[in-house]
Amino acid sequence: MKRKRLFKQASLVSADNPRTQTADILVDERGVIEGVEPEIRAPEGCEEWDCRDKIMMPALFDMHVHLREPGREDQETIETGSNAAINGGITGILAMPNTTPPIDSGGMVRFVQTLARDRARIPVLTAGCITRGREGGQLAEIADIHQQGAVMITDDGSPVSDAYLLRRALEYARHFNLIVASHCEVMELSRGGAMNEGAHSYRLGIPGIPACGEEICIERDLRLAQYTRTHIHIQHVSTARGLEIIRRFKEDGVNATCEVTPHHLLFSETDIQDYDTHLKMNPPLRTVEDNAALLDGLKKGWIDVIATDHAPHTTFEKNLDFASAPFGIIGLETALLSLYTRLVEPGHLGWDVIAHRFASEPRRILNREPADIAAGRTADFLVFDPNAQTRIDASYLLSKSHNTPYLNQTLKGSIEKVVLGPDILLDRLTGEPAPLFSKREVVT
Ligand SMILES: [Zn+2]
Known part of the structure; x- marks a missing residue:
């Protein structure tokens, strides 16, 4: 069963503000953003993620x-x-x-x-x-x-x-x-x-x-x-x-x-x-x-x-x-x-x-639903660690082809999580669910 998810103290990026803002983001069981506040107390049974010093953006x-x-x-x-x-x-x-x-x-x-x-x-x-x-x-x-x-x-x-x-x-x-x-x-x-x-x-x-x-x-x-x-x-x-x-x-x-x-x-x-x-x-x-x-x-x-x-x-x-x-x-x-x-x-x-x-x-x-991180919107965001690094190699790339000038180089930052609706599509820290093996209903 799905649980609520609380993302604590993320540095929030928005398209219309050059400054990031620190906030707690609560996502409900259906994958809809319930609140974006300076501080949100975790509801009972809620999953909590520490996002201090992490960038969260659409x-x-x-x-x-x-x-x-x-x-x-x-x-x-x-x-x-x-x-x-x-x-x-x-x-x-x-x-x-x-x-x-x-x-x-x-x-x-x-x-x-x-x-x-x-x-x-x-x-x-x-x-x-x-x-x-x-x-x-x-x-x-x-x-x-x-x-x-x-x-x-x-x-x-x-x-x-x-x-x-x-x-x-x-x-x-x-x-x-x-x-x-x-x-x-x-x-x-x-x-x-x-x-x-x-x-x-x-x-x-x-x-x-x-x-x-x-x-x-x-x-x-x-x-x-x-x-x-x-x-x-x-x-x-x-x-x-x-x-x-x-x-x-x-x-x-x-x-x-x-x-x-x-x-x-x-x-x-x-x-x-x-x-x-x-x-x-x-x-x-x-x-x-x-x-x-x-x-x-x-x-x-x-x-x-x-x-x-x-x-x-x-x-x-x-x-x-x-x-x-x-x-x-x-x-x-x-x-x-x-x-x-x-x-x-x-x-x-x-x-x-x-x-x-x-x-x-x-x-x-393209006439799609906006992905801004605000109450009432479907969760559609990523969590980025600006202090980590990513090595662009065969173990990182999921594309079948490796034709990139960055091959075997290290870039700054790491995309840690990708959240879409009720699903965590990518979690680089736990490795679960593995990107290749979980199917979901496509949001259209
Ligand atoms: Zn072209």
């Missing part, structure tokens, strides 16, 4: 994840990917449709959602394709995709190069209240490229992907969203100028949102020294000036969301030479730890920004 929501099922279950499955999410403090994900086959019909949406309901302990939302087979030639069955419950359409991994098709997709999406998300890239400009184009790519002898290819496409897509009066979400913006274009259109009243990945905030092209394919992603790592502009944009609110673009690839594939290896790194299990280590702990970014951009805003954009 659990994260990642709206850009590649789960690889169906088709590449050797890289990731819905089960391993959603468990990796929990391991990283994330209690909701939006899966991209570039599976094999791609999710380009209502039937495919239904198929992956059935799998997700069966195998994931957190809500796994689905995006459908914009074009059939993600081939860019004809529109996918957008009405059907919508009807079966997809919340977004995107050809992520590729842009919709045909502006006419994107325009029609925006018009459909507006009708169905679907979000159109755009991977911005002019393929004719990036053809064959593997890293950011510039002095550094010439030095390494690696073909380049120019920043202008992303920026031109951002401008085109925003202009089409403006013309069709439709919400567009620009995925993984990586350049200062790209962000500047987004800001300009937002100020013009265009219904646009955008996201940044932790790796585009934390790494630049100059980190690519020894052809390490764990630094090969698309869009590529840009310059240190771009890193600074993105961080500034995140603080000022021009960037709406942090999302990981979790992209699992096998060790075999990532061991290919730099030009041949696939784009992308995993991110679910390192996002919060790396942001804490490199930005929050040194004082470059507040916890409130992480809560706002990585917990509240994605849920708001």
Whole structure:
């Protein structure tokens, strides 16, 4: 039988307050927050957790994840990917449709959602394709995709190069209240490229992907969203100028949102020294000036969301030479730890920004219940120990793939508990319930 749970003296993070507040948090048997007070006396039979010197914050929501099922279950499955999410403090994900086959019909949406309901302990939302087979030639069955419950359409991994098709997709999406998300890239400009184009790519002898290819496409897509009066979400913006274009259109009243990945905030092209394919992603790592502009944009609110673009690839594939290896790194299990280590702990970014951009805003954009820690809300939070450390190795990672630049490195902080409703999805201290083996009814 479930008992009430009392979390004592946690340092509470909220999206709208740069300061943490010490509080006791009481969660009832059904998993609803009963009280958040400076001090709560433990009711009889209540389970008590000492959270002194621990951060408690709303659990994260990642709206850009590649789960690889169906088709590449050797890289990731819905089960391993959603468990990796929990391991990283994330209690909701939006899966991209570039599976094999791609999710380009209502039937495919239904198929992956059935799998997700069966195998994931957190809500796994689905995006459908914009074009059939993600081939860019004809529109996918957008009405059907919508009807079966997809919340977004995107050809992520590729842009919709045909502006006419994107325009029609925006018009459909507006009708169905679907979000159109755009991977911005002019393929004719990036053809064959593997890293950011510039002095550094010439030095390494690696073909380049120019920043202008992303920026031109951002401008085109925003202009089409403006013309069709439709919400567009620009995925993984990586350049200062790209962000500047987004800001300009937002100020013009265009219904646009955008996201940044932790790796585009934390790494630049100059980190690519020894052809390490764990630094090969698309869009590529840009310059240190771009890193600074993105961080500034995140603080000022021009960037709406942090999302990981979790992209699992096998060790075999990532061991290919730099030009041949696939784009992308995993991110679910390192996002919060790396942001804490490199930005929050040194004082470059507040916890409130992480809560706002990585917990509240994605849920708001996707019409989900907010996850703020307040009386009457469903418990949906994590407990983080800022004084502990986490070694990113095979015993920590639950993702099937280990393609991360942090592999075998130690990051500051530790995600100790993840609580969703009446369930403790993760308890790193007791190890129970083991993340992989307890099933629960998915909260939808
Ligand atoms: Zn993409």
